[in-house]
Amino acid sequence: MGKILRVDLANGKISEEFPDEETLKMYLGGAALSTWYLLKETKKGIDPLGPENKLIFMTGPLTGTPSPSTGRYSVVARSPLTGIWGQANSAGFWGRDLKRSGFDGVIFEGISSKPVYLVTEDGKAELREASHLWGKNTSETTKLIKEDLGDKFNVACIGIGGENLVKYAAIMNDCDEPNYGRAAGRCGLGAVMGSKKVKAIASKGNAKIEVANPEEYKTEAKQRYDWVNQSLLKMTLEVFGTATMVDLVNVKGGLPTRNWQTGVFPAADKINGTAINENILIGRKPCFACPIACGRIAEIKEGKYKSKGEGPEYESLGALGTMCDVDNLEAITLAHFLCNEYGLDVISAGNTIGFAMECFEKGILTKEDTDGLEFNFGDADLVVDLIPKIGNREGVGDLLAEGTRNMANKLGKDSIKFAMQVKGLELPAYDSRAAKITGLAYATANRGGCHITGYIEGPAFLAMPFMIVENAMVGDSLKENPEDTRVVKEFEDAFGIFDAIGGCKFMGMVLSSEDWASLIEKLLGYSFTATDFAITGERLYNLARVYNIREGITRADDTLPPRLLEEPLPEGPAKGHVVNLDPLLDAYYEYRGWDKETGKPTQEKLKDLGLDWVIQEIY
Ligand code: SF4
Secondary structure, three states, X not given: OOOEEEEEOOOOEEEEEOOOHHHHHHHOOHHHHHHHHHHHHOOOOOOOOOOOOOEEEEEOOOOOOOOOOOOOEEEEEEOOOOOOEEEEEEOOOHHHHHHHOOOOEEEEEOOOOOOEEEEEEOOEEEEEEOOOOXXXXXXXXXXXHHHHHOOXXXXXXXXXXHHOOOOOEOEEEOOOOOOOOEEEOHHHHHHHHHHOOEEEEEEEOOOOOOOOOHHHHHHHHHHHHHHHHOOHHHHHHHHXXXXXXXXXXXXXXXXXXXXXXXXXXXXXXXXXXXXXXHHOEEEEEOOOOOOOOOEEEEEEOOOOOOEEEEOOOHHHHHHHHHHHOOOOHHHHHHHHHHHHHHOEOHHHHHHHHHHHHHHHHOOOOOOOXXXXXXXXXXXXXXXXXXXXXXXXXXXXXXXXXXXXXXXXXXXXXXXXXXXXXXXXXXOOOOOHHHOOHHHHHHHHOOOXXXXXXXXXXXXXXXXXXXXXXXXXXXXXXXXXXXXXHHHHHHHHHHHHHHHHHOOOHHHHHOOOHHHHHHHHHHHHOOOOOHHHHHHHXXXXXXXXXXXXXXXXXXXXXXXXXXXXXXXOOOOOOOOOOOOOHHHHHHHHHHHHOEOOOOOOEOHHHHHHOOOHHHHHHHO
């Protein structure tokens, strides 16, 4: 659309701006363009929950177009959980609707004196009073806004978790029914939204998205859609959802169990894709323009966990399930639904509960600290009961709302050794001791402990090639192979483009960089090759790295929790393994053109990528 909204919350002023063509060519959109704004417009060391932080929602050029799985938007800000570059991304339909309302993105700055929500419709925008929405969870907020504005509006909002500044609060969208929704989950950006007193953005419109070569784009987009529709990816993900990974990771001995004390979960068959299909699945849900429908609609028909909603996903089965040693599928599913309602990141929430359980097991937390509750591994009811406590910051929930690193710093007694986070962001459900190269990806991901920055789990755990990078296979998963670091670097660069253009990263399994480059070219109308795809991805990756270096990140921060570096897995196919990170880091920095001592991108590298303007930020 070429148009971005700027909302100054301190005085309620809304303005429009139009990024110049050169900037759009360099950064495309989405998380990358947002990072460009964040780096330019904020100073080092700002309070993530203060008025100087900016909260930037941004779609990509492909968002809302017919290319497969292009309903995504990104959110960027300084993260209150990690203190570094915070980025989260979500699909569903709201990204499309923001764009169709006439805007590529929204930059919020300052803090409102009272709760507000933003309405964007047919090229216009206004702030509205939201006091009546404050204190409401995500589906109720969505319902009330639709009652005010009409059913055609789509909503992105925070729940009570974001209002209460839970450090890992999510921003949710498409919460059209109780317990439904898609999450921009990571890095606590829902807390940034809460700190600014912005409850929601409601969007509607039919604006036409300009396409430079409409006929060619349509034909190519349809062809790529058909390829995805006929792919093995669809056959697997549609049938079993992301839960398909439960068995595949468990069989490698890498399914984090009891707060990562082991990687073997004996009851995997109670929570895997088949168990979901046989017991609770009532429907499948796609995102915009996606033939896959990996989303699950589940219902627990009776009993104390009776509920219906959207989920669970592999990551909730891991974090709220195996990490807490819970094998009750119904309880995990309800805990996931509650995270949807309170607006909490399931990965950080589950890891934090698992961490607290181990603290209790070791006597670091006692019943005096836990409102008299026994924090025992395997207690399904406890996991369910803790989600509202965290969202409300009630009792022990106030401590858990801080995330594992903050908790460990408070509790001491070496608990940081089993706080399963990198740079403050809790880890996803793949144990790097069972697939070593994933450890490098966690250690270097710009937003902290993240699996989809580099998305190396496919090749590492499944020996599965991804079309997006040539020669994407990695070697023996139980060996630290320095040459595999090239694949991590190229994956990080390639998948960064998806966050910039508004695409779903699952498409990287099926479509190549040539496919995506050609779509970008037809849409935008200038030459864009697979080489441009790779260089642009590298530019975007380095841009976020520069933000982090400016915030004080060094090589010493590119590391893993001591448990993964020092504590061998006790059983399973990866028994006896830890991650030896340093040789991987050395090789990776070499591929990246980063200084091996400091972890900084060299000045030459930044100049090569056209990032001369950021050199002064870190040199
Ligand atoms: S693959 Fe799944 S997450 Fe990605 S766009 Fe399709 S339905 Fe959404």
